[in-house]
Amino acid sequence: MTEKRITYQRTAPERGYTDRVLRVDLTRKEIKVEEVSAEMREMFVGGRGYCLKLVFDGTSGGTKYDSPENVLALAGGPFCGETGFVGTGKFIAGTISPLTGTFCDSNVGGHFFPLVKISGFDAIAITGKSDEDVMLVIDGDAGEVFFTEAPAMDGALIGAEELVEEWRGEGKQINVAYINAGNGAKNTFFGCINSVYYDTRRKRCRAKQAGRGGTGTVMRDKGLWGVLVRCNAKRAGSNRPADRERVRRAGKNLRDVIxxxxxxxxxxxxxxxxxxxxxxxxxxxxxxxxxxxxxxxxxxxxxxxxxxxxxxxxxxxxxxxxxxxxxxxxxxxxxxxxxxxxxxxxxxxxxxxxxxxxxxxxxxxxxxxxxxxxxxxxxxxxxxxxxxxxxxxxxxxxxxxxxxxxxxxxxxxxxxxxxxxxxxxxxxxxxxxxxxxxxxxxxxxxxxxxxxxxxxxxxxxxxxxxxxxxxxxxxxxxxxxFSMYITKESLAQQGGYGFALKGAQHDEAWLIAIDQLNRELPAFEKKAVALRWFPLFRTWFNIAGLCKLPWIDVRNPEAKNTPMPARNMPTVDYYIEFVNGTLGTEKTLEDLLLESERSYTLHKLINLRQGFGTREHDNIPLRAMAPVFMNEFLSRKEYYEEYLTERAGLDIAGRSDEEMLKMLHGDRRERYEKLTDAVYSEKGYDANGIPTDETMKRMGLDAPEYMQIVRAARKRSGNRN
Ligand code: SF4
Missing domain, CATH: 1.10.569.10 (Aldehyde Ferredoxin Oxidoreductase Protein, subunit A, domain 2)
Structure with missing residues (x-):
């Protein structure tokens, strides 16, 4: 194949940003470096926010997963790659999905995006289709980006060590990582992207996955075998935060709690x-x-x-x-x-x-x-x-x-x-x-x-x-x-799956632990509030380029002394310190939530533009709300009898098992509809799940290009608001 190659001047990140997007067109084999506008950075921050904006701008309502113009966007965030904090190897892969027909994204860790970032890029936007499978190489050491023949590997793992060795450079450390999707991604709609890096302790390559939504399928449909990056620039301190000591302190506090x-x-x-x-x-x-x-x-x-x-x-x-x-x-x-x-x-x-x-x-x-x-x-x-x-x-x-x-x-x-x-x-x-x-x-x-x-x-x-x-x-x-949680007895998690904009994945709202294990959301109103707050804060991790687990799975001992322990506020404060230490700002939690809500709303707009996004698309199967068949009901009969009498307040005297199962179905369906109304109102949507004008204004998304989507959706659903 003809090698298409560009050279570029590597820009080191400054306060978390390189402010550059690498644009790759596989049809024309064109590679370009583009500046990120101040507006995009201000409004959409990074990570999922950047992926959403790149996909929104590059596609239209008619774009399908296999349309050449579909954008496969990859982006870390301003905090990606900071070695002084916890969970900073994450990036997002987002695209129009073969499974859902609209934007879907998945986050993944490893060394790939931190290396892309020190090579000089905040995001990669891939469009077009190549006739033959190619690999894109980002050589941060040489300041070059080019296409080369796809390696003769049928998957992500077998041959990984040899590939990494081939590209490491003589006498160099293994500062090489790659992403790819195996041949299975080509043949299915749910192909994942593997993020592969060399683990010096285990002395082999490891792989983490951007699993959801078929991002790997889109990659292979474009004729892209994968993307390999190498960069031997120093990683410690490379994110160049505004206040290194503040970042160091926040990282130490979080590590101590862990x-x-x-x-x-x-x-x-x-x-x-x-x-x-x-x-x-x-x-x-x-x-x-x-x-x-x-x-x-x-x-x-x-x-x-x-x-x-x-x-x-x-x-x-x-x-x-x-x-x-x-x-x-x-x-x-x-x-x-x-x-x-x-x-x-x-x-x-x-x-x-x-x-x-x-x-x-x-x-x-x-x-x-x-x-x-x-x-x-x-x-x-x-x-x-x-x-x-x-x-x-x-x-x-x-x-x-x-x-x-x-x-x-x-x-x-x-x-x-x-x-x-x-x-x-x-x-x-x-x-x-x-x-x-x-x-x-x-x-x-x-x-x-x-x-x-x-x-x-x-x-x-x-x-x-x-x-x-x-x-x-x-x-x-x-x-x-659905991801792997039974939600029959957790109304909050039913909403966590049903209202998730990408489909039934828990990364938007994993409320099962606080709702069902810890019983921290007993009141109906609290569930609706949680179904606004948690998706927003979780989305923030995705726009920031950070792992959520140190926040969600490690409860700070001080959290029990706060009004809502589930929010884990003492740890949230470490994150806010980290943000401000990196960016040189004095942002509050409210500022972060607003940034998050803006990206969240843009996702909603893409869903609406692609013909989805309204109330009927938030329906979940009966199995997610209740036992469907008698065998399920009988396996917990006593529990359900007690539920129907004590919690649902229904009279079950003389009722047959079949009748009780029907009563349960009715009760659960009604509760889910009530929850939908409450959550929409909490989020600033109308009864059809469409953002109101006021919400659009509050998000700063009231420009005509956004408002016309909302108006068209209202018209379709018969509600002119
Ligand atoms: S907690 Fe997050 S960042 Fe740390 S190893 Fe696990 S996935 Fe990676």
Whole structure:
């Protein structure tokens, strides 16, 4: 291939910003460096904010995930790469998603974006399509950016050490990292982006994933194998904060709290996020058999303690970037692959994270070796473990309910707990094989429609009726598969999933712990307030380029003396110090929340512009609110009887089980609608979920280009406000 190459003058970050975007057009093989306008920086900050703005400006209402103009945006934030603070390796990948048809993003850690930033860029915006697979190289040492042939690797992991070695430069440290999406991302709608870096302690490459929404699918659809960066500039102090001492102090305070609290509470430093397994199981929140049940006695075989004792044997700290002492990026060094093209090979497995482990319990699999197998192959292929697991679990239940038959599945009986079958489907799905696997490859929403069509033709029943029945247990919202929490008994988390702008992912509002475990949100009004405040503060982490876990999973001991301990305000104050120390400002929490709300509203506008974003798109399946079938109801009958009498205030005397289940459905649906009204009002939306003029003005988004979207959406929904 012809090499297209530019040279540029490397600009070091100043107070967190380089103020440059790297623009890449794969059709023309053009690479440009563009200045970031003061307005964009002021209004959208960085990270998700920049991704939203780049996608908003570069696309239109007609843009699909595979349109050449679709933008794959990658951005850290002003705090990304600061080695004196905690959790600063994060960046966001955002694009028009193949699953949802609108903006979806995912955050991921590692060394990639800190290296991009010291190479001189705050964001990368990729458009166009290349006929042949290429790799983009950012060489911060030479001040060059160029395309080169895609490496001969079929995934993210096998061959990673060789690739990194090839690019490190003679006698240099390994200051090389890359992102890519394996061949599975090309063949499915839920391809993830792997962020790969060399771990000097484990002496191998590690991979973290931007899992959700098919960002890897978009990358491969564009003919981009991946992006590699190398830069040997000094990292410590490279973010050039305004007040280094203030940043250092804030970082030390947060690290002290983590050191004191984590070993005696969540134990993320020793168990990683598998620490959640026991906790979720204890509170009926661990998904089992497509979210039918929340508890299972087999969970003890896959508890975080077993992971810690038997698999996470290497005791070195596992921060995904310099400066993080929460260090949750655990791994297993010696998994012998049981299936697939690399069967028999011994590999290092990164994670699993709770979500990947629970994706397997949701298929009835309670075995760590099989969880490792699933996790490693999904990473290698570039598949989101959540979407892969949840789509497959839905198909298993559709089979159990008789909507799918062996004739549809290539002669297979889809039975819970059959790990070999799960892996067979993973290999076929990733490999782009014809037949049933190619249906699963397009995600749950499309699988549901395919099943309804087949079942209707087979039985003569109307397709719409079958779709309605499947909707009750098809665990997706806005086209994105639910992440791994049972929400039947947490109204707040139902809203956390339903109102999330990208679809059913908990990164916008993970309220299950404070609502159901700690009972910190008992009143209805408090739930609505929380469903505004938490998404805004969580969104702030995504625009800042920071990891949320040190705030959300490590409760500062001083928090108990504050009016709302769940907000963890003493730790929030460390973040505010960090912000002001970096930028040389005196911003308050309210300022940060307003910045966050502006980006949040821009996301809402993109959803509306693409034809979504109104109330009906915030609906969630019945299974997310209540037991759907009698077996689920009977598994907690006493609990539900008590709920109906004590909490719902209903008279159940003489009622049959069927009648009680119906009463429960009615009660839960009504509560969700009431919550929707309350949350919309709290957020400044009308009853259809569209921002009011006043909200648009308050966000500074009242320019015609934004207002015309709101007006068109109101017209469509019959409300002229
Ligand atoms: S807490 Fe975990 S995910 Fe977050 S920055 Fe630290 S190691 Fe990375």
């Amino acid at each position: 050191r004191e609290v984590d070993p005696n509470s969540m134990s993320l430093g020793t168990q990683g996020t598998t620490a959640l397994m026991d906790m979720m199981n204890a509170f009926h929140l661990l998904p089992v058999n497509n979210y039918q049940y929340g508890v299972d006695e087999r969970e003890k075989a896959v508890s975080g303690f077993v992971f810690e004792k038997e698999y996470f044997k290497q005791k070195t700290p596992d921060g995904c970037y310099i400066g993080c002492n929460l260090a949750c990026t655990k791994g297993h060094e010696n998994h012998k692959l049981l299936t697939g093209p690399y069967k028999g090979k011994r590999v290092g497995v990164d994670g699993p994270e709770y979500e990947s482990a629970a994706a397997m319990t949701n298929l009835g699999v309670f075995s760590i070796p099989w969880i490792m197998e699933f996790n490693w192959y999904c990473d290698q292929y570039g598949l989101d473990t959540i979407s892969t697991g949840v789509t497959t679990a839905f198909a298993f239940e559709a089979f159990e309910q008789g909507y799918l038959v062996e004739e549809d599945t290539g002669g297979r009986k889809l039975e819970w707990g059959n790990a070999e079958l799960v892996m067979e489907l993973v290999h076929e799905t990733a490999g782009g094989e014809e037949g049933f696997a190619s249906v699963l490859a397009r995600g749950l929403r499309r699988t549901k429609l395919w099943i309804a069509d087949r079942a209707s033709k087979r039985t003569g029943r109307p397709e719409s009726g079958i779709i309605n029945a499947l909707n009750d247990f098809a665990m997706e919202c806005k086209g994105l598969e």
